[in-house]
Amino acid sequence: MIALNDIDVRSREIFRRLVETYLSTGEPVGSRTLSHDTGIAVSAATIRNVMADLTDLGLLHAPHVSAGRLPTELGLRLFVDGLMQVGDLSPEERRAIETESNETNSAETLLEAAASRLSGLTQTASLIVTQKSDSPMRQIEFVKTSPGQALVIMVFEDGRVENRIIDAPDDLPPSALIAAGNYLNARLRGRSLSETRTHIIDEVESNRAELDELTARLVRDGVARLSGDDNWTMVVRGRGHLLDETAQDIERVRMLLDDLEKKREVIELLTAARDGEGVKVFIGSENRLFSLSGSSVITAPYRDEKRQIVGVLGVIGPTRLNYARVVPIVDYTAEVLSRMLK
Incomplete structure (x- = not known):
């Protein structure tokens, strides 16, 4: 090197x-x-x-x-x-990134607005990955749907309801589903899954939960799955900018657009950028997913009111990005979004 x-x-x-x-x-x-x-x-x-x-x-x-x-x-x-001599944002750019935050702004609305602003300012495609929900939970219930699977119904304190499918033992009796729900409700009610995940898994694995083997397995595997990679969702804005930038290289653009459709792989790439502080720049083959399309990705994590990283935002474009301008835009957008999510 x-x-x-x-x-x-x-x-x-x-x-x-x-x-x-x-x-x-x-x-x-x-x-x-x-x-x-x-x-x-x-x-x-x-x-x-x-x-x-x-x-x-x-x-x-x-x-x-x-x-x-x-x-x-x-x-x-x-x-x-x-x-690289990183430039400073102009007052106009800072105002464009900042938005009025009020009580009616949901987290989803803020993320979509941030993605649109990021794409517009950088003239690239923008990506935001966020946890589906980390709100305090009101109730959780397990329902057997088919051999080897169970439906998890999660009701949050803000009224939202999410349903997830998880793997479950084929011979799981109804009593185990009820016991698992009761056990988690006693520990999750009024708290988020991220707050309690480690404690619950430790308690189950050390047999302090006093659950039978099948119920303990359902709780352990369910909590791990609900807080794993499938707990992330992605917002993409500005795909059209990719065509504008590379109109003469249609095959490269086609590969890049195909890669963007691989939601799980994109989420894995961006969530890997959560470690550490500040902006990260992946150039060409440095990122496994977009290496064939010769693209660069610039990312930064954003945080909640407890300063915990809850997502990653970034942009993707050709390796000929104006890094000195885009890096501070990504960085400041992450800072502003963290402020608004408090």
């Missing part, structure tokens, strides 16, 4: 200017173009030599023999991590 210290100051500046020019134009950048940059006080011949050295390092490549140079994924990563 190339580090900034492996490149001298002059080469760094030429590389930075080249990448910025490419991100602005989308076209290969030649030495003649850079020699007209007043910030680079060297000849076109010197610039060509530096570009050749950067190509040997794997930071640049030439799409054609006589063309200029483009940054590789490795080059873009070096630029984003060490050379």
